[in-house]
Amino acid sequence: MKMKRTTVARIFWVGAGVCVIASVLYFMGMIPLPVCSALLVVTFPVTVLSLFFIWMAGESGGDIPFIGY
């Protein structure tokens, strides 16, 4: 299962956008707290992991399990 860096970057920007917009809308009192937190609970983990993927983006394949000596 591999993802291109550009796809991950898109996921990150969408996620970060939703996070910021939701908190700005809540800050201005346009959406209630449960809606804002529901959005953040869903998008925050995805955003964080995709951010890490962007700056890591490993190109190597799978591993050979190493089982003791």
Next chain:
Amino acid sequence: MIDLVGGVPLYILEFGDELVYLTPYTITLFLLALTFTVLALISQPEKQIDIAFGGDAYRAKEISVDEMRFRRFMAIACGLATMGAMVTGDIFNFTLFTAMVGITNVGIVAAVKSPHVQDAAYQYGLVALAATVPLFAGAAVYAAVTGSLSMIELMKGTVPAVPLIAKGMLMLGVIGEGMAPFYAAKAEMFRAPGAPYVIMCSLSSLLIFLRVVEIIMLG
């Protein structure tokens, strides 16, 4: 005793016996059950590695497709029963869902071809079976004292107070489905391969325990 344990009910669906009500608490629990059921639905089982102690030999366990299909079915059934127990507003329905969770938990690991796991499943099955007695007895006392099994009625406080013994029996029944101190057999069941399905075993009993805490505080 305490008002609005799980928050203000946001939505109540009254459909005969099939009373469903959603509070922030039950929605949270429902969504968690849903998430893990979807995970069981879409994920492949892992290939568990076993080490032969004292040597350097190891082997990966493969799960046959038939076995995986059956266990996935059981895991999804378990997830559905758990979701039902999370949102139901009727105590008898809750006990039925709880009993079904006990049965499906045995089913999830019963197909594993390992004597150790089968033993654990058998022992767990016995405890869960015995626990249904106080579970249904508790619901019966609820009905006998209050004349209603609806949690909405209990919440309104218009019915007579529920005796402590009924709450205790309901709690004991749920604890018997796999909470401490009856979880010992369950821990052994976790040796079974097939992580997404095995996790449903522990998730279901945990969520049902969380729900019963809310229920016994209602009346």
Next chain:
Amino acid sequence: MTSRSSGTDMIAELLIATFFGLLLLGIHRKIIARIQRRPGPPIWQEILHMLKFSFKTTWIPKTASPVLFVGVVLIAIGIWTAAFYVLISGGSLLVIFGIYMLHKIVEHGFGLSSGSPYSKYGGVRSVISAASELPLFVSVAVIAVYTRSLDLSAIMYYQQVHGPLLIIAFPAACAMFIVILSKMPFGPFSIVEAKELVSGYKTEHFGIWRAGLEICNGLKTYVLIAVFLAVFIGPLSLPWLLVGMILMIVILAFACAVTPMMSPFDSVTIQMLVTALMLVYAAIVLMVVQP
């Protein structure tokens, strides 16, 4: 942490809480090291850890169940994000403790999804240490008897009127302290990540998966300690909240530094004993306070 209706920047608060939680874990490590006469890492080590892991090459092990392997990291961060928002909105204590118990499922998920025997035993140990949650529910029940509500905002209001629950219900505070202690690294009850299992349930989650787990740990530490302060001390202004959290982590670090890690069965036995004592205490409270 006080409850508030609007006018806060949610995402910024979440990030600050995560980093502050990681900083608390760093202080925890530093204090344990100093007590044991080691120099110890700098206090921002856990933040560096998280960043370091996020730069590592990452893949999914061949033996793992891929969707669960990744999904459980997302769920781990998600549930503690939810707990954080329940905390700042002054929501129900029951939801936070539900999430606390679900962290156990997340540990199973981490342990079982990779197929490695070490992480599997970490997961199995987390099942047998399920006894650690029971004192929690007894202490919640005691709090409910006093305050007649489980909303954090109502509990904090009660304490403004009647004084802190730390004094009124001291045994309940002790029980919850043990519950938090059982989730701290290097503590007497942290059998799920014991070194004989390499790193326990998190052995096979490396690279960015581990970085995600570190974020979850930071949030978890912040939320658990802030909930303890909110439930047993009452509403605190921001500077006092930070002082209180650092004080809590110092006490926890002392408890972790001077106790050895127990064997799994001893750990369970002690947690069961605490539960039994708490049940007796709850029965007394129920008879005295609410005849």
